[in-house]
Amino acid sequence: DKEDGTKPPKDGNTKPPADKEDAAKPPKDGNTKPPADKEDGTKPPKDGDTKPPADKEDAAKPPKDGDTTKPPADKEDASKPPKDEESSSQIIFSNTEAVNLNSSFDLHLSLSGDFRIAGWQTDITYNPEVLRLLSVAGGEILADAFFQEGTIDNEAGRLEGLSSALLGQGTISTPGVLLSLTFESLKEGESVIQLENTIFSDDMSEEQKISLPDKLIRVVSSIPCDVNADGITNIFDLILVAQKFGQKNVSGRADTNNDGEINIFDLIIVAQCFGQSAAPTTLKEPISMFSMVNNWVQLAEQESDGSAEFKKGTTVLRGILESLKPKKTALMANYPNPFNPETWIPYHLSQDSEVIINIYDTTGKIIRSLDMGFQSFGYYASRDNSAYWDGRTENGEQVSSGTYFYQINAGDYTETRKMVILK
Structure with missing residues (x-):
């Protein structure tokens, strides 16, 4: 029962018994190679290959860039769903x-x-x-x-x-x-x-x-004039109706009277719910909004059937228009400037006024007077309603290149600005 441990090897063989060989045999040349039965866990790869064993590679390899959720490379394609192509x-x-x-x-x-x-x-x-x-x-x-x-x-x-x-x-x-x-x-x-x-x-x-x-x-189940159904009837409801103004064969809350057409009657229905003190709260483009409401007022006056409801709606629209008017009268920069041969002169009126614009040369002489007549408060800023000068004198003569001045007289308000003609 002790033979294998004490019996000398036959034929001069000095090799130790198999079960003790790895433990008894000293390493050669400083080789620290572990015993065979533990080799797979610690044995360095052959030919300088530093790749860890295949069965432990995924677990031993640390994720890149701190990503702890990315699947192993050899399993990534199978677990990652394909990306949908972006649609144009x-x-x-x-x-x-x-x-x-x-x-x-x-x-x-x-x-x-x-x-x-x-x-x-x-x-x-x-x-x-x-x-x-x-x-x-x-x-x-x-x-x-x-x-x-x-x-x-x-x-x-x-x-x-x-x-x-x-x-x-x-x-x-x-x-x-x-x-x-x-x-x-x-x-x-x-x-x-x-x-x-x-x-x-x-x-x-x-x-x-x-x-x-x-x-x-x-x-x-909101009332018809609350077009956006937010519980409040205000300028934003009017805007929703205005966006579809003139459309026919339509449905939805903008058609407040359910007649299949968006027209002034729908605006009047919304305006009725405002009350006399209605006013917009947030407006990013008061000039364009003023022009739109002004058109509504004119259209309401033309289409009025004389009913109390229609009169109330029109009154509210006028109140909205009043709230949108310029805070003060002002003369704006002409455009284009410099110009040749024509230009437009915009201005704002905070109240109804008689408007005259005089054009002077550098000596102070009036060379042209533009009588705009009596005008209601509002923004006179577009080419359709601002003052227009064709670069000519009262006698129809074309003025020469140089600097000129234009002055507005509107009620008690007077202001002068400079413009240049380049030929």
């Missing part, structure tokens, strides 16, 4: 956001950007507690296509199997309305309208990448 085209919903309770409205889906399609298909979902889908119609850009409107399931809030394909060869690439949906609002709340299982294809049956956003519709 997208579906755009019409800008309807809030609709009246118990009303119908149209929602248009337009295709824009760089695309080339021969057909498409989709399913559409919505909140059936808030909206009911009444009808589906193909848009103008696929007017010559075979169209299947799909199946409407208002209990589930889903339209399934909608598709459209061009008849014959070719593709369409012109932006326009792709689809029109008519909904009825059932109760107050919100509904997200989503496109699902959507595929766009070209004439080679290759799928086209189209961005598909969601659309949020709010159903509200």
Whole structure:
């Protein structure tokens, strides 16, 4: 039972027993190589290769740049989802956001950007507690296509199997309305309208990448004049109506009287809710806003039916106009300057005034007088309503190059500025 440990080797072999060889044999030339049964864990690679053992490589290799979440290189492709190609085209919903309770409205889906399609298909979902889908119609850009409107399931809030394909060869690439949906609002709340299982294809049956956003519709029971349904009727409601002014066959809250047309009557309905002290709170472009409201006032006066409601609306519009008027009368810089041979002279009036603009040469002599007549307060800044000088004297003679002065007289206000003619 001790033979293997004491028996000398045969034939002069001095090799120690196998089970003690690695422990007994001194390392050669300072070699600190570990025993064989521990070699795989610590053995340096051959031929100077510093790569750790394959079965422990991923665990031993520290991540780069402090990234502790990046998967091992040999597993990265399998675990990382492929990136979607960026799309240069997208579906755009019409800008309807809030609709009246118990009303119908149209929602248009337009295709824009760089695309080339021969057909498409989709399913559409919505909140059936808030909206009911009444009808589906193909848009103008696929007017010559075979169209299947799909199946409407208002209990589930889903339209399934909608598709459209061009008849014959070719593709369409012109932006326009792709689809029109008519909904009825059932109760107050919100509904997200989503496109699902959507595929766009070209004439080679290759799928086209189209961005598909969601659309949020709010159903509200606010009074008609609160166009944006924020609980307050102010200038912003008027602006929402003005943005669609003149449009026909429309739906949505901007059509405050639900007659299918956005006109002065819708503006009057909104203005009625302002009260006598209404005034805009935040305006970045008072000049353009003043011009727009001024046009509304003139149109309201022309279209007035003499009713108390119409008079109240017109009065409120005048009050808004009054709040937008210039704080003080001012003479502005002419444009262009220097000029040859004509220029425009803008000014602001804080009150109704008789306006005269005199033009002087450097000796102080009046060479031209521009009588603008009696004018209402406002901004006279555009080429249509500012003072115009053609570079001529009262006798019609063209003035020479040089410096000239122009002076405004408006009520008690007088101011002088300089301009230059270069020929």
